[in-house]
Amino acid sequence: MYKQQQLIDLLNNRHILIAGYGREGKSTHALLQKLVPESKVTIAHNDEEIYATLSQTPSPFDLIIKSPGIPSMKLEGRCNPAIISSQTDIFLQVYGAQTIAVTGTKGKSTTTSLIQHVLDQTLSPSRRIILAGNIGIPLFDILPQIDEQAIVVAEFSCHQLENIHQAPHIGILLNLYQEHLDHYHSYHDYQMAKMQIALNQQSGDHFFYCTDSGDLTHITETLRSHIPSTLHPYSLLDAQHSVIPSLHTSLPGDHNLSNIYVAYKVAELFGVTLEQFAQALSSFKGLPHRLELVGTYKGITFYNDSISTIPEATMAAVSALKHVDTLILGGFDRGIDYTALGHFLAHPPAPCSPVNNLVFVGAAGQRMLNEWNSDKLIDGKTLLAENDYTIIIPWCYDHTCKGGICLLSPAAASYDSFSNFEHRGNTYKQLIKDSQ
DSSP: OTTHHHHHHHHTTOEEEEEOOSHHHHHHHHHHHHHOTTSEEEEEOSHHHHHHHHTOSSOOOSEEEEOTTSOGGGGTTTSOGGGEEOHHHHHHHHHGGGEEEEEOSSSHHHHHHHHHHHHHHHSOTTSOEEEEETTTBOGGGGGGGOOTTOEEEEEOOHHHHTTOSSOOSEEEEOOOOSOOGGGSSSHHHHHHHHHHHHHTOOTTOEEEEETTSHHHHHHHHHHGGGOOSEEEEEOHHHHHTSSGGGSOOSOOSHHHHHHHHHHHHHHHTTTOOHHHHHHHHHTOOOOTTSSEEEEEETTEEEEEOTTOOSHHHHHHHHHHHSOEEEEEEEOBOOOOOOHHHHHHHHSOOTTOOOOOEEEEEHHHHHHHHHHHHHTTSSTTSEEEEOSOHHHHHHHHHHHSOTTOEEEEOOSSBSTTTSSSHHHHHHHHHHHHHHHO
């Protein structure tokens, strides 16, 4: 294993607590058993076990490897913050110099996958391009694939970045919107977790960030003196004025145009030509649950955008498709402000046609319905408040105009009724096909 000794040095002869035992926690445990079997390891599967384990006095632990699903708030006051680490933190301390990382509130998975695809298609076969991270592949699982020439392209969430001591050589921050507020004391704390991707870089590293996100621009300018890397600001306008709009792609919408542009700028750092990039882009397919075309049934075209859990993502999806007739909204309510989305649907920007039918699901959907009715933002639209998708899908078939689009883009989390956004999206797709 490349750089195995550096990993051993970080993990050996420690009493380690694995906080959280999902996919990443199990991956961490497997590596510890392989590399440092002499280190004592305690596993706490969930919040209750973590609380009980950390109640020991004095604490026996000198390293806590926190899984992304465990909010840092849950550890506050229960341990020395200096001993909290993560799989991402340990990985980057060893392999950060050969890592490209993408983060942001939305667009991470598509942009990460696109960069990996482009570099894999254009660079020498001797340079293995490895996809990993929040996209569903724990970083420790790819260690056997890494050698001196390898490039790791990783998607990172805020939870993975918040405890890092070294950032990736190339970091991309796509946007910042209100999200995961149930895991942080404030929106500012969430923003600062994301900004670790730049604050922990070194001279000679590169930080790309999109200036279309006002909050991202503001916090980057505020912290500019603390960011040691080369800054690469970019915008949708830059993308529109470049050659990128003329290239063939299966990724619709301005948000994807912006993401394609930054992927090209990153590829340029590796000597990829425009011609090479264009060829690779043309063969890239979009990811499931991200403006995914389900198909056309009974004259209605269905799209699955279950990944969209904030209003900005839903507005981007409607804008990208332009002719959405029916929109399914709602799910778990995290207290996000839906005012802007209501005004967007009341007065859609050209060339978007009006969304005529709205479905409201869950507590978040009920709040949207109540607030927008009160503000008279949805007068004249056909409305359904319903939590059961077996009822929702037939209703959409009955009310969506022939030749129109039915879009699931909820602007809300899924975990009131589903295990995750994939479960919600797969249910939606299956019911569409079963109901035709």
